[in-house]
Amino acid sequence: MQLPFFHVDAFTQKTLQGNPAAVIPLTAWLDDALLQKIAAENNVSETAFFVPTDKGFHLRWFTPTTEVPLCGHATLAASSVIFNELGFDKNLIHFETQSGELIVLKKGDDIIMDFPTKAPKPCPIPAGLSEALGVPILETHENHFVLCVVKNEQDVLNATPDHNALAKIAPGEFILTARSRDYDFVSRCFAPGHGITEDPVTGAAHCVSAPYWADKLGKATLRARQVSMRGGDVTCTLKGNRVELMGQCSLFLKGTIFL
Structure with missing residues (x-):
């Protein structure tokens, strides 16, 4: 099996700054244990996996040790890959996630993510x-x-x-x-x-x-x-x-x- 792989620095305009994330597009979900092993092998704070849906993409995030319900920088990184590397011809992405629907907009070089607030x-x-x-x-x-x-x-x-x-x-x-x-x-x-x-x-x-x-x-x-x-x-x-x-x-x- 071969999978495409992208390493993206998020929340920065320059490589080697910001937060690195691994991004792996899938055509269908793999076994969760395998996803976790891949994330551990990547050994960055988050690995984002996504598969296409009728409306957009189903997105999940894994640290080296566990799946998490929300991750901003890996969502930004996944969006950048979709917008710039996969031939996606729209400026709006709908993600289905554990934290509900996340909508991401491309505006020039900026990527804007619409997330739920979690007021403390x-x-x-x-x-x-x-x-x-x-x-x-x-x-x-x-x-x-x-x-x-x-x-x-x-x-x-x-x-x-x-x-x-x-x-x-x-x-x-x-x-x-x-x-x-x-x-x-x-x-x-x-x-x-x-x-x-x-x-x-x-x-x-x-x-x-x-x-x-x-x-x-x-x-x-x-x-x-x-x-x-x-x-x-x-x-x-x-x-x-x-x-x-x-x-x-x-x-x-x-x-x-x-x-």
């Missing part, structure tokens, strides 16, 4: 969280991710997370965030429970952080920067219970998987 609710700061992240946490909010607010951008940059300690505090993912001088907000994202220490740029996390900062700053459109080592830019626009995440992609590699 305040929660007590978990015991040991500041120590596990290495910076003082001012407040926490939760909705799939634990949103950890710190004093300023420098605290986000200075964080030195203990990933084993984080995994014991909560099994999911952590967003570390603060206001920024050059952007509306910055963030970093850690997911030790999913086999990912630090994710370079996390679209799904902005479904959580964008509603929080939109409420704090009183604005619907926000410029965000994920300040990981690779870094990436996300423009977030709140529209009711949906959020549009806009970014660009850069194709790094394409080839063939042999099974």
Whole structure:
């Protein structure tokens, strides 16, 4: 068996920046265990698989260790492959996913994803969280991710997370965030429970952080920067219970998987 393979850097205009994702178009679904093995072999934070449907595509995402219900950067990467590499002649894609229908629009070089918001609710700061992240946490909010607010951008940059300690505090993912001088907000994202220490740029996390900062700053459109080592830019626009995440992609590699 041979499968087409694309390696795409998402939320960036330049290769070797942003968040790398593997994208594998399929004509029909393979066994889930095989999909997971392929994702583990790729060993990037997410591998996106999709098959055609009558309306568009059925899209799924796998980390090296598990399937996840939503992934922004791999959706952006898959959309870039469909728009630019597969002869798709429309500027709108309908994806069927575990998180419902996702609609993606191509506008020039920009790709705009229409995602559900996941506005977080305040929660007590978990015991040991500041120590596990290495910076003082001012407040926490939760909705799939634990949103950890710190004093300023420098605290986000200075964080030195203990990933084993984080995994014991909560099994999911952590967003570390603060206001920024050059952007509306910055963030970093850690997911030790999913086999990912630090994710370079996390679209799904902005479904959580964008509603929080939109409420704090009183604005619907926000410029965000994920300040990981690779870094990436996300423009977030709140529209009711949906959020549009806009970014660009850069194709790094394409080839063939042999099974």
